[in-house]
Amino acid sequence: MSGTFFLDDQEIPFREGQTVLEAALAAGRFIPHLCWRPELEPHSSCRLCTVLISGRPFSACTQPAMKGQRVVCDTPQLKDLRKAVTQMLFVEGNHFCPACERSGSCRLQAAAYHLGMQDSHFPHQFPVRERDSSHPEVNLDRDRCIRCELCVRASRQLDGKNVFGIHGRGVTSRLEVNAPSGLLRDTAIAAEDQAVAFCPTGALTVKRRGFELPIGERRFDRSDLATEVLEAFAAKEARHG
Amino acid sequence: MLRPAPVPLQDFLEARLAEHHRSPHALLQILVAVQHAFHWIPPEAVEALARELKLPRVRVQGLVSFYAFLSDEPQGDFVVHFSDNITDQMQGCRDLAARLCARLGSELGQTRADGLASVHLCSCTGMCDQGPAALVNYLPVTRLSPERVDRMADLILARVPLEDWPPEFFRVESQLRRSDVVFREPLEPGSGIRGSLERGGEILPEWEEDLAPGDARRHHLERGGAETLKELYRSELRGRGGAGFKAAIKWESVRDGKSGGRFVLCNADEGEPGTFKDRFLLTEHADTVFEGMTVCGHAVGSKRGILYLRQEYQYLREHLEDVLRRRRDASLLGRNILGSGLDFDIEIHLGAGAYICGMESAMIKSIEGRRGIPRRRWPLPVHQGLFRRPTVVNNVETFACAAVISARGGAWFAHSGTPQSTGTKLFCVSGDCQRPGIYEYPWGISLREVLRDSGALDAQALQVGGPSGLLLGPEDYGRSLCFEDVPSVGTIMVFGPQRDLFDSAMNFARFFRHESCGLCTPCRVGTTLLANYVRKFERRCGSPVDLEEIRRIGEIMRTMAHCGLGQTAPAHLTESIRKFPEVWSSRMRTSEFVPAFDLDWALEEARSLTGRTDPEAHLAGVEVP
Numbered sequence: 037m038s039g040t041f042f043l044d045d046q047e048i049p050f051r052e053g054q055t056v057l058e059a060a061l062a063a064g065r066f067i068p069h070l071c072w073r074p075e076l077e078p079h080s081s082c083r084l085c086t087v088l089i090s091g092r093p094f095s096a097c098t099q100p101a102m103k104g105q106r107v108v109c110d111t112p113q114l115k116d117l118r119k120a121v122t123q124m125l126f127v128e129g130n131h132f133c134p135a136c137e138r139s140g141s142c143r144l145q146a147a148a149y150h151l152g153m154q155d156s157h158f159p160h161q162f163p164v165r166e167r168d169s170s171h172p173e174v175n176l177d178r179d180r181c182i183r184c185e186l187c188v189r190a191s192r193q194l195d196g197k198n199v200f201g202i203h204g205r206g207v208t209s210r211l212e213v214n215a216p217s218g219l220l221r222d223t224a225i226a227a228e229d230q231a232v233a234f235c236p237t238g239a240l241t242v243k244r245r246g247f248e249l250p251i252g253e254r255r256f257d258r259s260d261l262a263t264e265v266l267e268a269f270a271a272k273e274a275r276h277g
Numbered sequence: 278m279l280r281p282a283p284v285p286l287q288d289f290l291e292a293r294l295a296e297h298h299r300s301p302h303a304l305l306q307i308l309v310a311v312q313h314a315f316h317w318i319p320p321e322a323v324e325a326l327a328r329e330l331k332l333p334r335v336r337v338q339g340l341v342s343f344y345a346f347l348s349d350e351p352q353g354d355f356v357v358h359f360s361d362n363i364t365d366q367m368q369g370c371r372d373l374a375a376r377l378c379a380r381l382g383s384e385l386g387q388t389r390a391d392g393l394a395s396v397h398l399c400s401c402t403g404m405c406d407q408g409p410a411a412l413v414n415y416l417p418v419t420r421l422s423p424e425r426v427d428r429m430a431d432l433i434l435a436r437v438p439l440e441d442w443p444p445e446f447f448r449v450e451s452q453l454r455r456s457d458v459v460f461r462e463p464l465e466p467g468s469g470i471r472g473s474l475e476r477g478g479e480i481l482p483e484w485e486e487d488l489a490p491g492d493a494r495r496h497h498l499e500r501g502g503a504e505t506l507k508e509l510y511r512s513e514l515r516g517r518g519g520a521g522f523k524a525a526i527k528w529e530s531v532r533d534g535k536s537g538g539r540f541v542l543c544n545a546d547e548g549e550p551g552t553f554k555d556r557f558l559l560t561e562h563a564d565t566v567f568e569g570m571t572v573c574g575h576a577v578g579s580k581r582g583i584l585y586l587r588q589e590y591q592y593l594r595e596h597l598e599d600v601l602r603r604r605r606d607a608s609l610l611g612r613n614i615l616g617s618g619l620d621f622d623i624e625i626h627l628g629a630g631a632y633i634c635g636m637e638s639a640m641i642k643s644i645e646g647r648r649g650i651p652r653r654r655w656p657l658p659v660h661q662g663l664f665r666r667p668t669v670v671n672n673v674e675t676f677a678c679a680a681v682i683s684a685r686g687g688a689w690f691a692h693s694g695t696p697q698s699t700g701t702k703l704f705c706v707s708g709d710c711q712r713p714g715i716y717e718y719p720w721g722i723s724l725r726e727v728l729r730d731s732g733a734l735d736a737q738a739l740q741v742g743g744p745s746g747l748l749l750g751p752e753d754y755g756r757s758l759c760f761e762d763v764p765s766v767g768t769i770m771v772f773g774p775q776r777d778l779f780d781s782a783m784n785f786a787r788f789f790r791h792e793s794c795g796l797c798t799p800c801r802v803g804t805t806l807l808a809n810y811v812r813k814f815e816r817r818c819g820s821p822v823d824l825e826e827i828r829r830i831g832e833i834m835r836t837m838a839h840c841g842l843g844q845t846a847p848a849h850l851t852e853s854i855r856k857f858p859e860v861w862s863s864r865m866r867t868s869e870f871v872p873a874f875d876l877d878w879a880l881e882e883a884r885s886l887t888g889r890t891d892p893e894a895h896l897a898g899v900e901v902p
Binding site: 078080081082083086093094095098099100117120121124125127128158159161182183198200201202203204205206207208209212213214215216 | 324333334335336338339342343631648653654655790791792793794795796797798799801802803804805806809826829832833836837838839873874
């Protein structure tokens with residue numbers, strides 16, 4: 037099935053099998069998201085892409101586009117809820133942007149700017165989480181992990197390595213490394229892995245690569261998350277026809 | 278560890294792996310078996326299972342850490358889990374757990390240094406009508422009293438094996454207080470299946486010798502199944518698990534599903550605290566439940582049924598396997614049922630302690646041997662369910678009703694109840710009432726009548742449908758239990774006039790924090806923030822701003838959470854604040870803002886480390902509790 041649907045007041049064309057999010061991005065409309073990348077199966081966990089269809093909430097990254105469907109996306113209420121969910125991500129972990137190498141190229145930070153987040157609002161939880169600096173090239177800082185599982189999926193599906201998994205449940209669940217020691221140094225991970233590249237925050241970073249670009253000149257310092265994502269998506273679509 | 282292993286771990290694993298044909302989907306079933314035999318999952322078991330099932334070790338660990346009854350640390354020879362539902366709490370479970378710990382010289386949540394015993398709290402074990410209850414080595418012990426706990430301590434200290442404990446400790450009563458037309462008489466085994474088969478025409482005796490040509494049989498079976506589906510439509514049966522979806526629509530979608538290999542899945546994960554009707558049905562009407570699954574198999578063209586049994590009810594497994602065996606012997610299950618050519622069999626899968634697995638898509642993951650994380654909404658289980666095959670998922674009670682409908686007819690069933698809620702319903706009444714137990718009523722019964730029958734007319738409030746359901750006060754007692762008014766899985770927890778409703782708020786907030794699967798942000802963080810705000814009121818430091826925050830977080834979770842757990846988790850709190858404001862205002866320090874950070878509270882860790890409880894260890898002017 038293909039056809040068009042309405043995203044707020046805009047008519048959006050879609051191809052068979054596309055989700056609301058894919059069709060929107062292809063049409064140049066941005067819907068905020070953190071746990072979705074076009075190369076990977078959708079996960080529907082960050083919930084930023086929540087939209088309303090017939091008054092009911094759905095995640096745009098998993099909802100198939102359907103003919104004539106009316107999708108409500110950019111209302112003040114939904115924007116406010118997306119901002120609140122982003123604030124939740126900030127207070128759940130330990131995010132100190134001024135001291136983070138990823139500042140300026142961090143999607144969490146960029147989403148916060150995009151959504152007009154001025155403060156973290158909720159009480160900080162200050163969790164105590166273990167850091168893993170055992171690997172010569174890759175550093176894992178769980179304080180910055182937002183449990184989007186992009187690295188889990190990328191390592192499995194794109195790198196073919198299965199370096200990561202999730203341990204526990206609920207708020208104490210955490211990113212776990214697939215090795216008897218539980219340490220990155222005993223895995224096959226490498227600096228150029230997609231698992232590292234896809235980390236939206238500074239949870240996974242490449243060692244000894246600091247300040248190659250000064251803060252203030254990095255991608256999300258220069259342009260909004262929406263612009264960046266739409267450009268990258270368009271480039272990818274063009275490559276794949 | 279003192280506990281002598283029944284057999285060497287490697288041999289035990291090899292036997293389990295062989296039994297399950299080394300299928301990675303059996304991972305959870307194997308882990309449950311290891312837990313029961315060794316009281317933990319040793320690292321060598323993780324290693325061996327990952328190797329033998331060709332799974333990443335992190336997936337095995339992910340499973341162990343996800344399910345509450347699997348442990349990655351050694352547990353004692355005696356593992357005690359006290360049910361910590363609000364009804365158990367009102368009956369003193371916390372004091373009893375502390376009493377047992379004191380007698381054993383151990384700490385709650387820990388294993389005694391010599392490996393003798395571990396004492397934990399756990400979510401509701403489904404014994405609310407005969408609580409407070411606990412599981413000892415995964416077997417339920419009911420009606421706990423200080424005397425019974427002391428006796429338990431003696432038995433544990435003397436290392437008396439469970440087989441030699443007084444049998445009355447383990448007695449689980451059915452407590453059927455009122456029955457109605459559907460469950461008054463047990464259904465004659467086979468009558469539902471016969472009804473279904475006979476709708477296709479007369480069963481010819483020579484078929485038993487397999488003389489009739491295959492096509493005629495197939496046609497006969499087809500027609501019978503289609504007619505049974507019509508009968509189910511006539512009954513207007515709605516799912517008994519809470520959501521109330523029309524069963525016939527589900528069945529028809531699966532029947533129409535293009536791909537074969539369809540599944541019939543019975544949800545016996547009854548995890549909603551305060552609910553124990555499935556325990557009753559599986560004990561007293563197991564035949565009827567299996568009969569309903571078989572009728573469903575006939576109607577939708579499935580050969581495989583699975584009953585997903587919650588860990589807390591694994592004590593019923595033997596009984597259920599017996600019933601399955603008996604049914605196979607009576608040709609009511611297995612190949613060529615009653616000579617009709619119908620093939621259908623049922624196996625039992627065990628859960629391992631996760632409320633979320635009551636959600637159908639999480640249950641499907643669990644049966645596939647994965648963490649019970651709810652899937653995305655599309656495709657629906659009826660189109661792509663278990664192993665991506667069309668799958669019917671219905672509650673235990675729904676299948677039992679379906680069997681009765683097949684035997685007695687849809688119109689007969691629809692005769693009782695209300696227009697939108699046909700038939701009868703089992704209600705589980707517990708808490709502050711004189712006669713806790715199971716009550717069968719036609720849908721539409723008023724709450725007041727239920728309260729009168731169970732001896733709870735003085736209730737100050739009711740939680741209907743479990744913690745994710747509705748909090749109702751006396752002004753609601755005239756309302757009707759039915760999908761048109763107060764829908765429910767059948768759970769009614771009664772709070773008497775002497776109760777502080779704050780305790781239920783605290784209990785439910787902790788419950789949801791504990792049971793959130795952690796997948797989505799709003800639920801994972803929201804349940805934690807809510808529990809922390811409630812904790813602030815527990816310390817009597819609440820403020821109106823906090824109530825506003827609880828309401829707002831509730832709104833965020835209702836719209837943004839991935840599944841029903843997160844969407845309904847805040848309901849009790851927001852309703853409690855709306856309907857019983859004095860419960861909250863009495864726990865406020867001021868009428869204005871109080872910061873979440875409390876300097877005196879921040880010293881608590883230092884106090885506990887130094888063992889100080891004296892007033893000098895507190896800031897000046899702070900009221901010491």
